[in-house]
Amino acid sequence: DTAVSQTPKYLVTQMGNDKSIKCEQNLGHDTMYWYKQDSKKFLKIMFSYNNKELIINETVPNRFSPKSPDKAHLNLHINSLELGDSAVYFCASSPWGAGANVLTFGAGSRLTVL
Amino acid sequence: SQQGEEDPQALSIQEGENATMNCSYKTSINNLQWYRQNSGRGLVHLILIRSNEREKHSGRLRVTLDTSKKSSSLLITASRAADTASYFCATSPGAGSYQLTFGKGTKLSVIP
Numbered sequence: 646d647t648a649v650s651q652t653p654k655y656l657v658t659q660m661g662n663d664k665s666i667k668c669e670q671n672l673g674h675d676t677m678y679w680y681k682q683d684s685k686k687f688l689k690i691m692f693s694y695n696n697k698e699l700i701i702n703e704t705v706p707n708r709f710s711p712k713s714p715d716k717a718h719l720n721l722h723i724n725s726l727e728l729g730d731s732a733v734y735f736c737a738s739s740p741w742g743a744g745a746n747v748l749t750f751g752a753g754s755r756l757t758v759l
Numbered sequence: 760s761q762q763g764e765e766d767p768q769a770l771s772i773q774e775g776e777n778a779t780m781n782c783s784y785k786t787s788i789n790n791l792q793w794y795r796q797n798s799g800r801g802l803v804h805l806i807l808i809r810s811n812e813r814e815k816h817s818g819r820l821r822v823t824l825d826t827s828k829k830s831s832s833l834l835i836t837a838s839r840a841a842d843t844a845s846y847f848c849a850t851s852p853g854a855g856s857y858q859l860t861f862g863k864g865t866k867l868s869v870i871p
Contacts, residue, residue, distance in 0.1 A: 649801075680861075685863070686796075686863060686866075687861075687863050688802075688847065688861040688864075689861075690858060690859070690860070693858070701858055735801055735802070737801075737802075746790075746851055746858075747792065747804050747807060748794075748802070748804065748849075748859060749804070750801035750802045750803070752800055753799075753800070753801050
């Protein structure tokens with residue numbers, strides 16, 4: 646069973662479109678994250694939710710909107726896609742607590758904006 | 760802001776040799792972790808070292824932490840072709856924060 650699964654794995658779309666990436670974890674973790682990895686492999690946190698509540702919201706354009714319907718799911722919706730949004734987006738989860746923040750990552754969703 | 764910085768950016772070694780990667784960071788930490796990322800895959804957690812620890816081992820991995828120098832190193836002994844991947848350090852700030860900040864990674868190539 647896949648611990649953290651995200652769909653789709655690949656997404657190719659035109660500028661200006663709206664797209665969503667879904668993430669689900671079956672580890673029973675309380676905290677979920679979205680990270681963005683650019684072409685230089687730099688990994689940057691975007692959002693974090695703990696038990697459906699937003700706890701980290703880095704400087705991300707408000708075209709990006711996360712939604713957590715329950716603690717096992719964290720989806721990412723992106724409006725009005727731009728060329729610079731092209732990247733690999735990783736979902737991750739971890740147990741709650743500052744001393745236990747070992748992340749389990751999904752396989753990534755590669756977004757290409759044309 | 761970027762917390763961890765790995766060094767070197769890329770490393771190429773022969774199978775059987777040891778590989779050493781370094782990580783420097785800027786602010787105080789609660790723990791430091793190392794992750795591996797195979798090409799086209801997600802990151803996988805390797806090892807965690809807490810701020811009050813100086814050295815930790817896991818199989819062929821050895822991690823050291825020097826909080827006075829704000830640096831850590833990851834040693835992979837007797838490397839194998841399957842160790843070819845990018846390796847990232849990630850730092851967690853003091854108590855009360857759960858945010859992990861990643862470095863830019865070291866790309867390791869192990870030549871059979």
